[in-house]
Amino acid sequence: MKDRRVEMAGTVFTPSLEEMKHVKSDNGVILTKPFLDVCKLILPVLGNWLVLLVYLCLTVIFTYDKFGAAMSIVKSDIGGNITRLETKYNSDPSKFEHLYSMVQVEVEAKTAKGSSSCTNGLLWLTRAMDYLVELFRNLLEHQDWIMSQVCTDSYNKTLKKWHGWLASSSFTVAMKLAPDRKKFMEVISGSGDINADMEKFCTTFSPLLAENHKFLASVGLDDLKAS
Numbered sequence: 725m726k727d728r729r730v731e732m733a734g735t736v737f738t739p740s741l742e743e744m745k746h747v748k749s750d751n752g753v754i755l756t757k758p759f760l761d762v763c764k765l766i767l768p769v770l771g772n773w774l775v776l777l778v779y780l781c782l783t784v785i786f787t788y789d790k791f792g793a794a795m796s797i798v799k800s801d802i803g804g805n806i807t808r809l810e811t812k813y814n815s816d817p818s819k820f821e822h823l824y825s826m827v828q829v830e831v832e833a834k835t836a837k838g839s840s841s842c843t844n845g846l847l848w849l850t851r852a853m854d855y856l857v858e859l860f861r862n863l864l865e866h867q868d869w870i871m872s873q874v875c876t877d878s879y880n881k882t883l884k885k886w887h888g889w890l891a892s893s894s895f896t897v898a899m900k901l902a903p904d905r906k907k908f909m910e911v912i913s914g915s916g917d918i919n920a921d922m923e924k925f926c927t928t929f930s931p932l933l934a935e936n937h938k939f940l941a942s943v944g945l946d947d948l949k950a951s
Contacts, residue, residue, distance in 0.1 A: 734916035740765040754823045756813045805845035850936040855882045872902040
């Protein structure tokens, strides 16, 4: 099998960092398509194991073939949340150009709290990204931690409070499958400066996620728990 790292220009963060330059309009409003594109671009850095972990933590799915073997778990998924938001956007790009416009429509229609709503999709997508940002921060700040420590601390700081016993138990199971940290870092590094790109991603993306939470809180929808 050909080594994909040889072919990678920069790190796996390079495409998402480039796309992040276009997330906000000239007026400082988060735009729907660029934001979703960033989310789509960052997920594939994870590899099969971390995708499985996020699935178990968020009760979501994502299909990816990073290490050579395709993985597919059928359930409401991270990719599904992105698709849900994209479908709404594509139904009227001018109306839903701004990310929060679809939430406002659902709030007015009193459908925002529905499990299949775009509001719910945005909330859990944002939480998934919170988890990943915290994971990347831990990789940077705790060079001596093994992957299970990195992931457990990230989970405790972000997703745990929104989960019940079942989801938390699933996380514990996933930790038994944690990969070797050195191997994981080699896979995502490419030919660029992985630490610099990882730090830049966290620094740039975190304020956008915080803005999502602030807006959702303003309409009383940032504290919904998993059903």
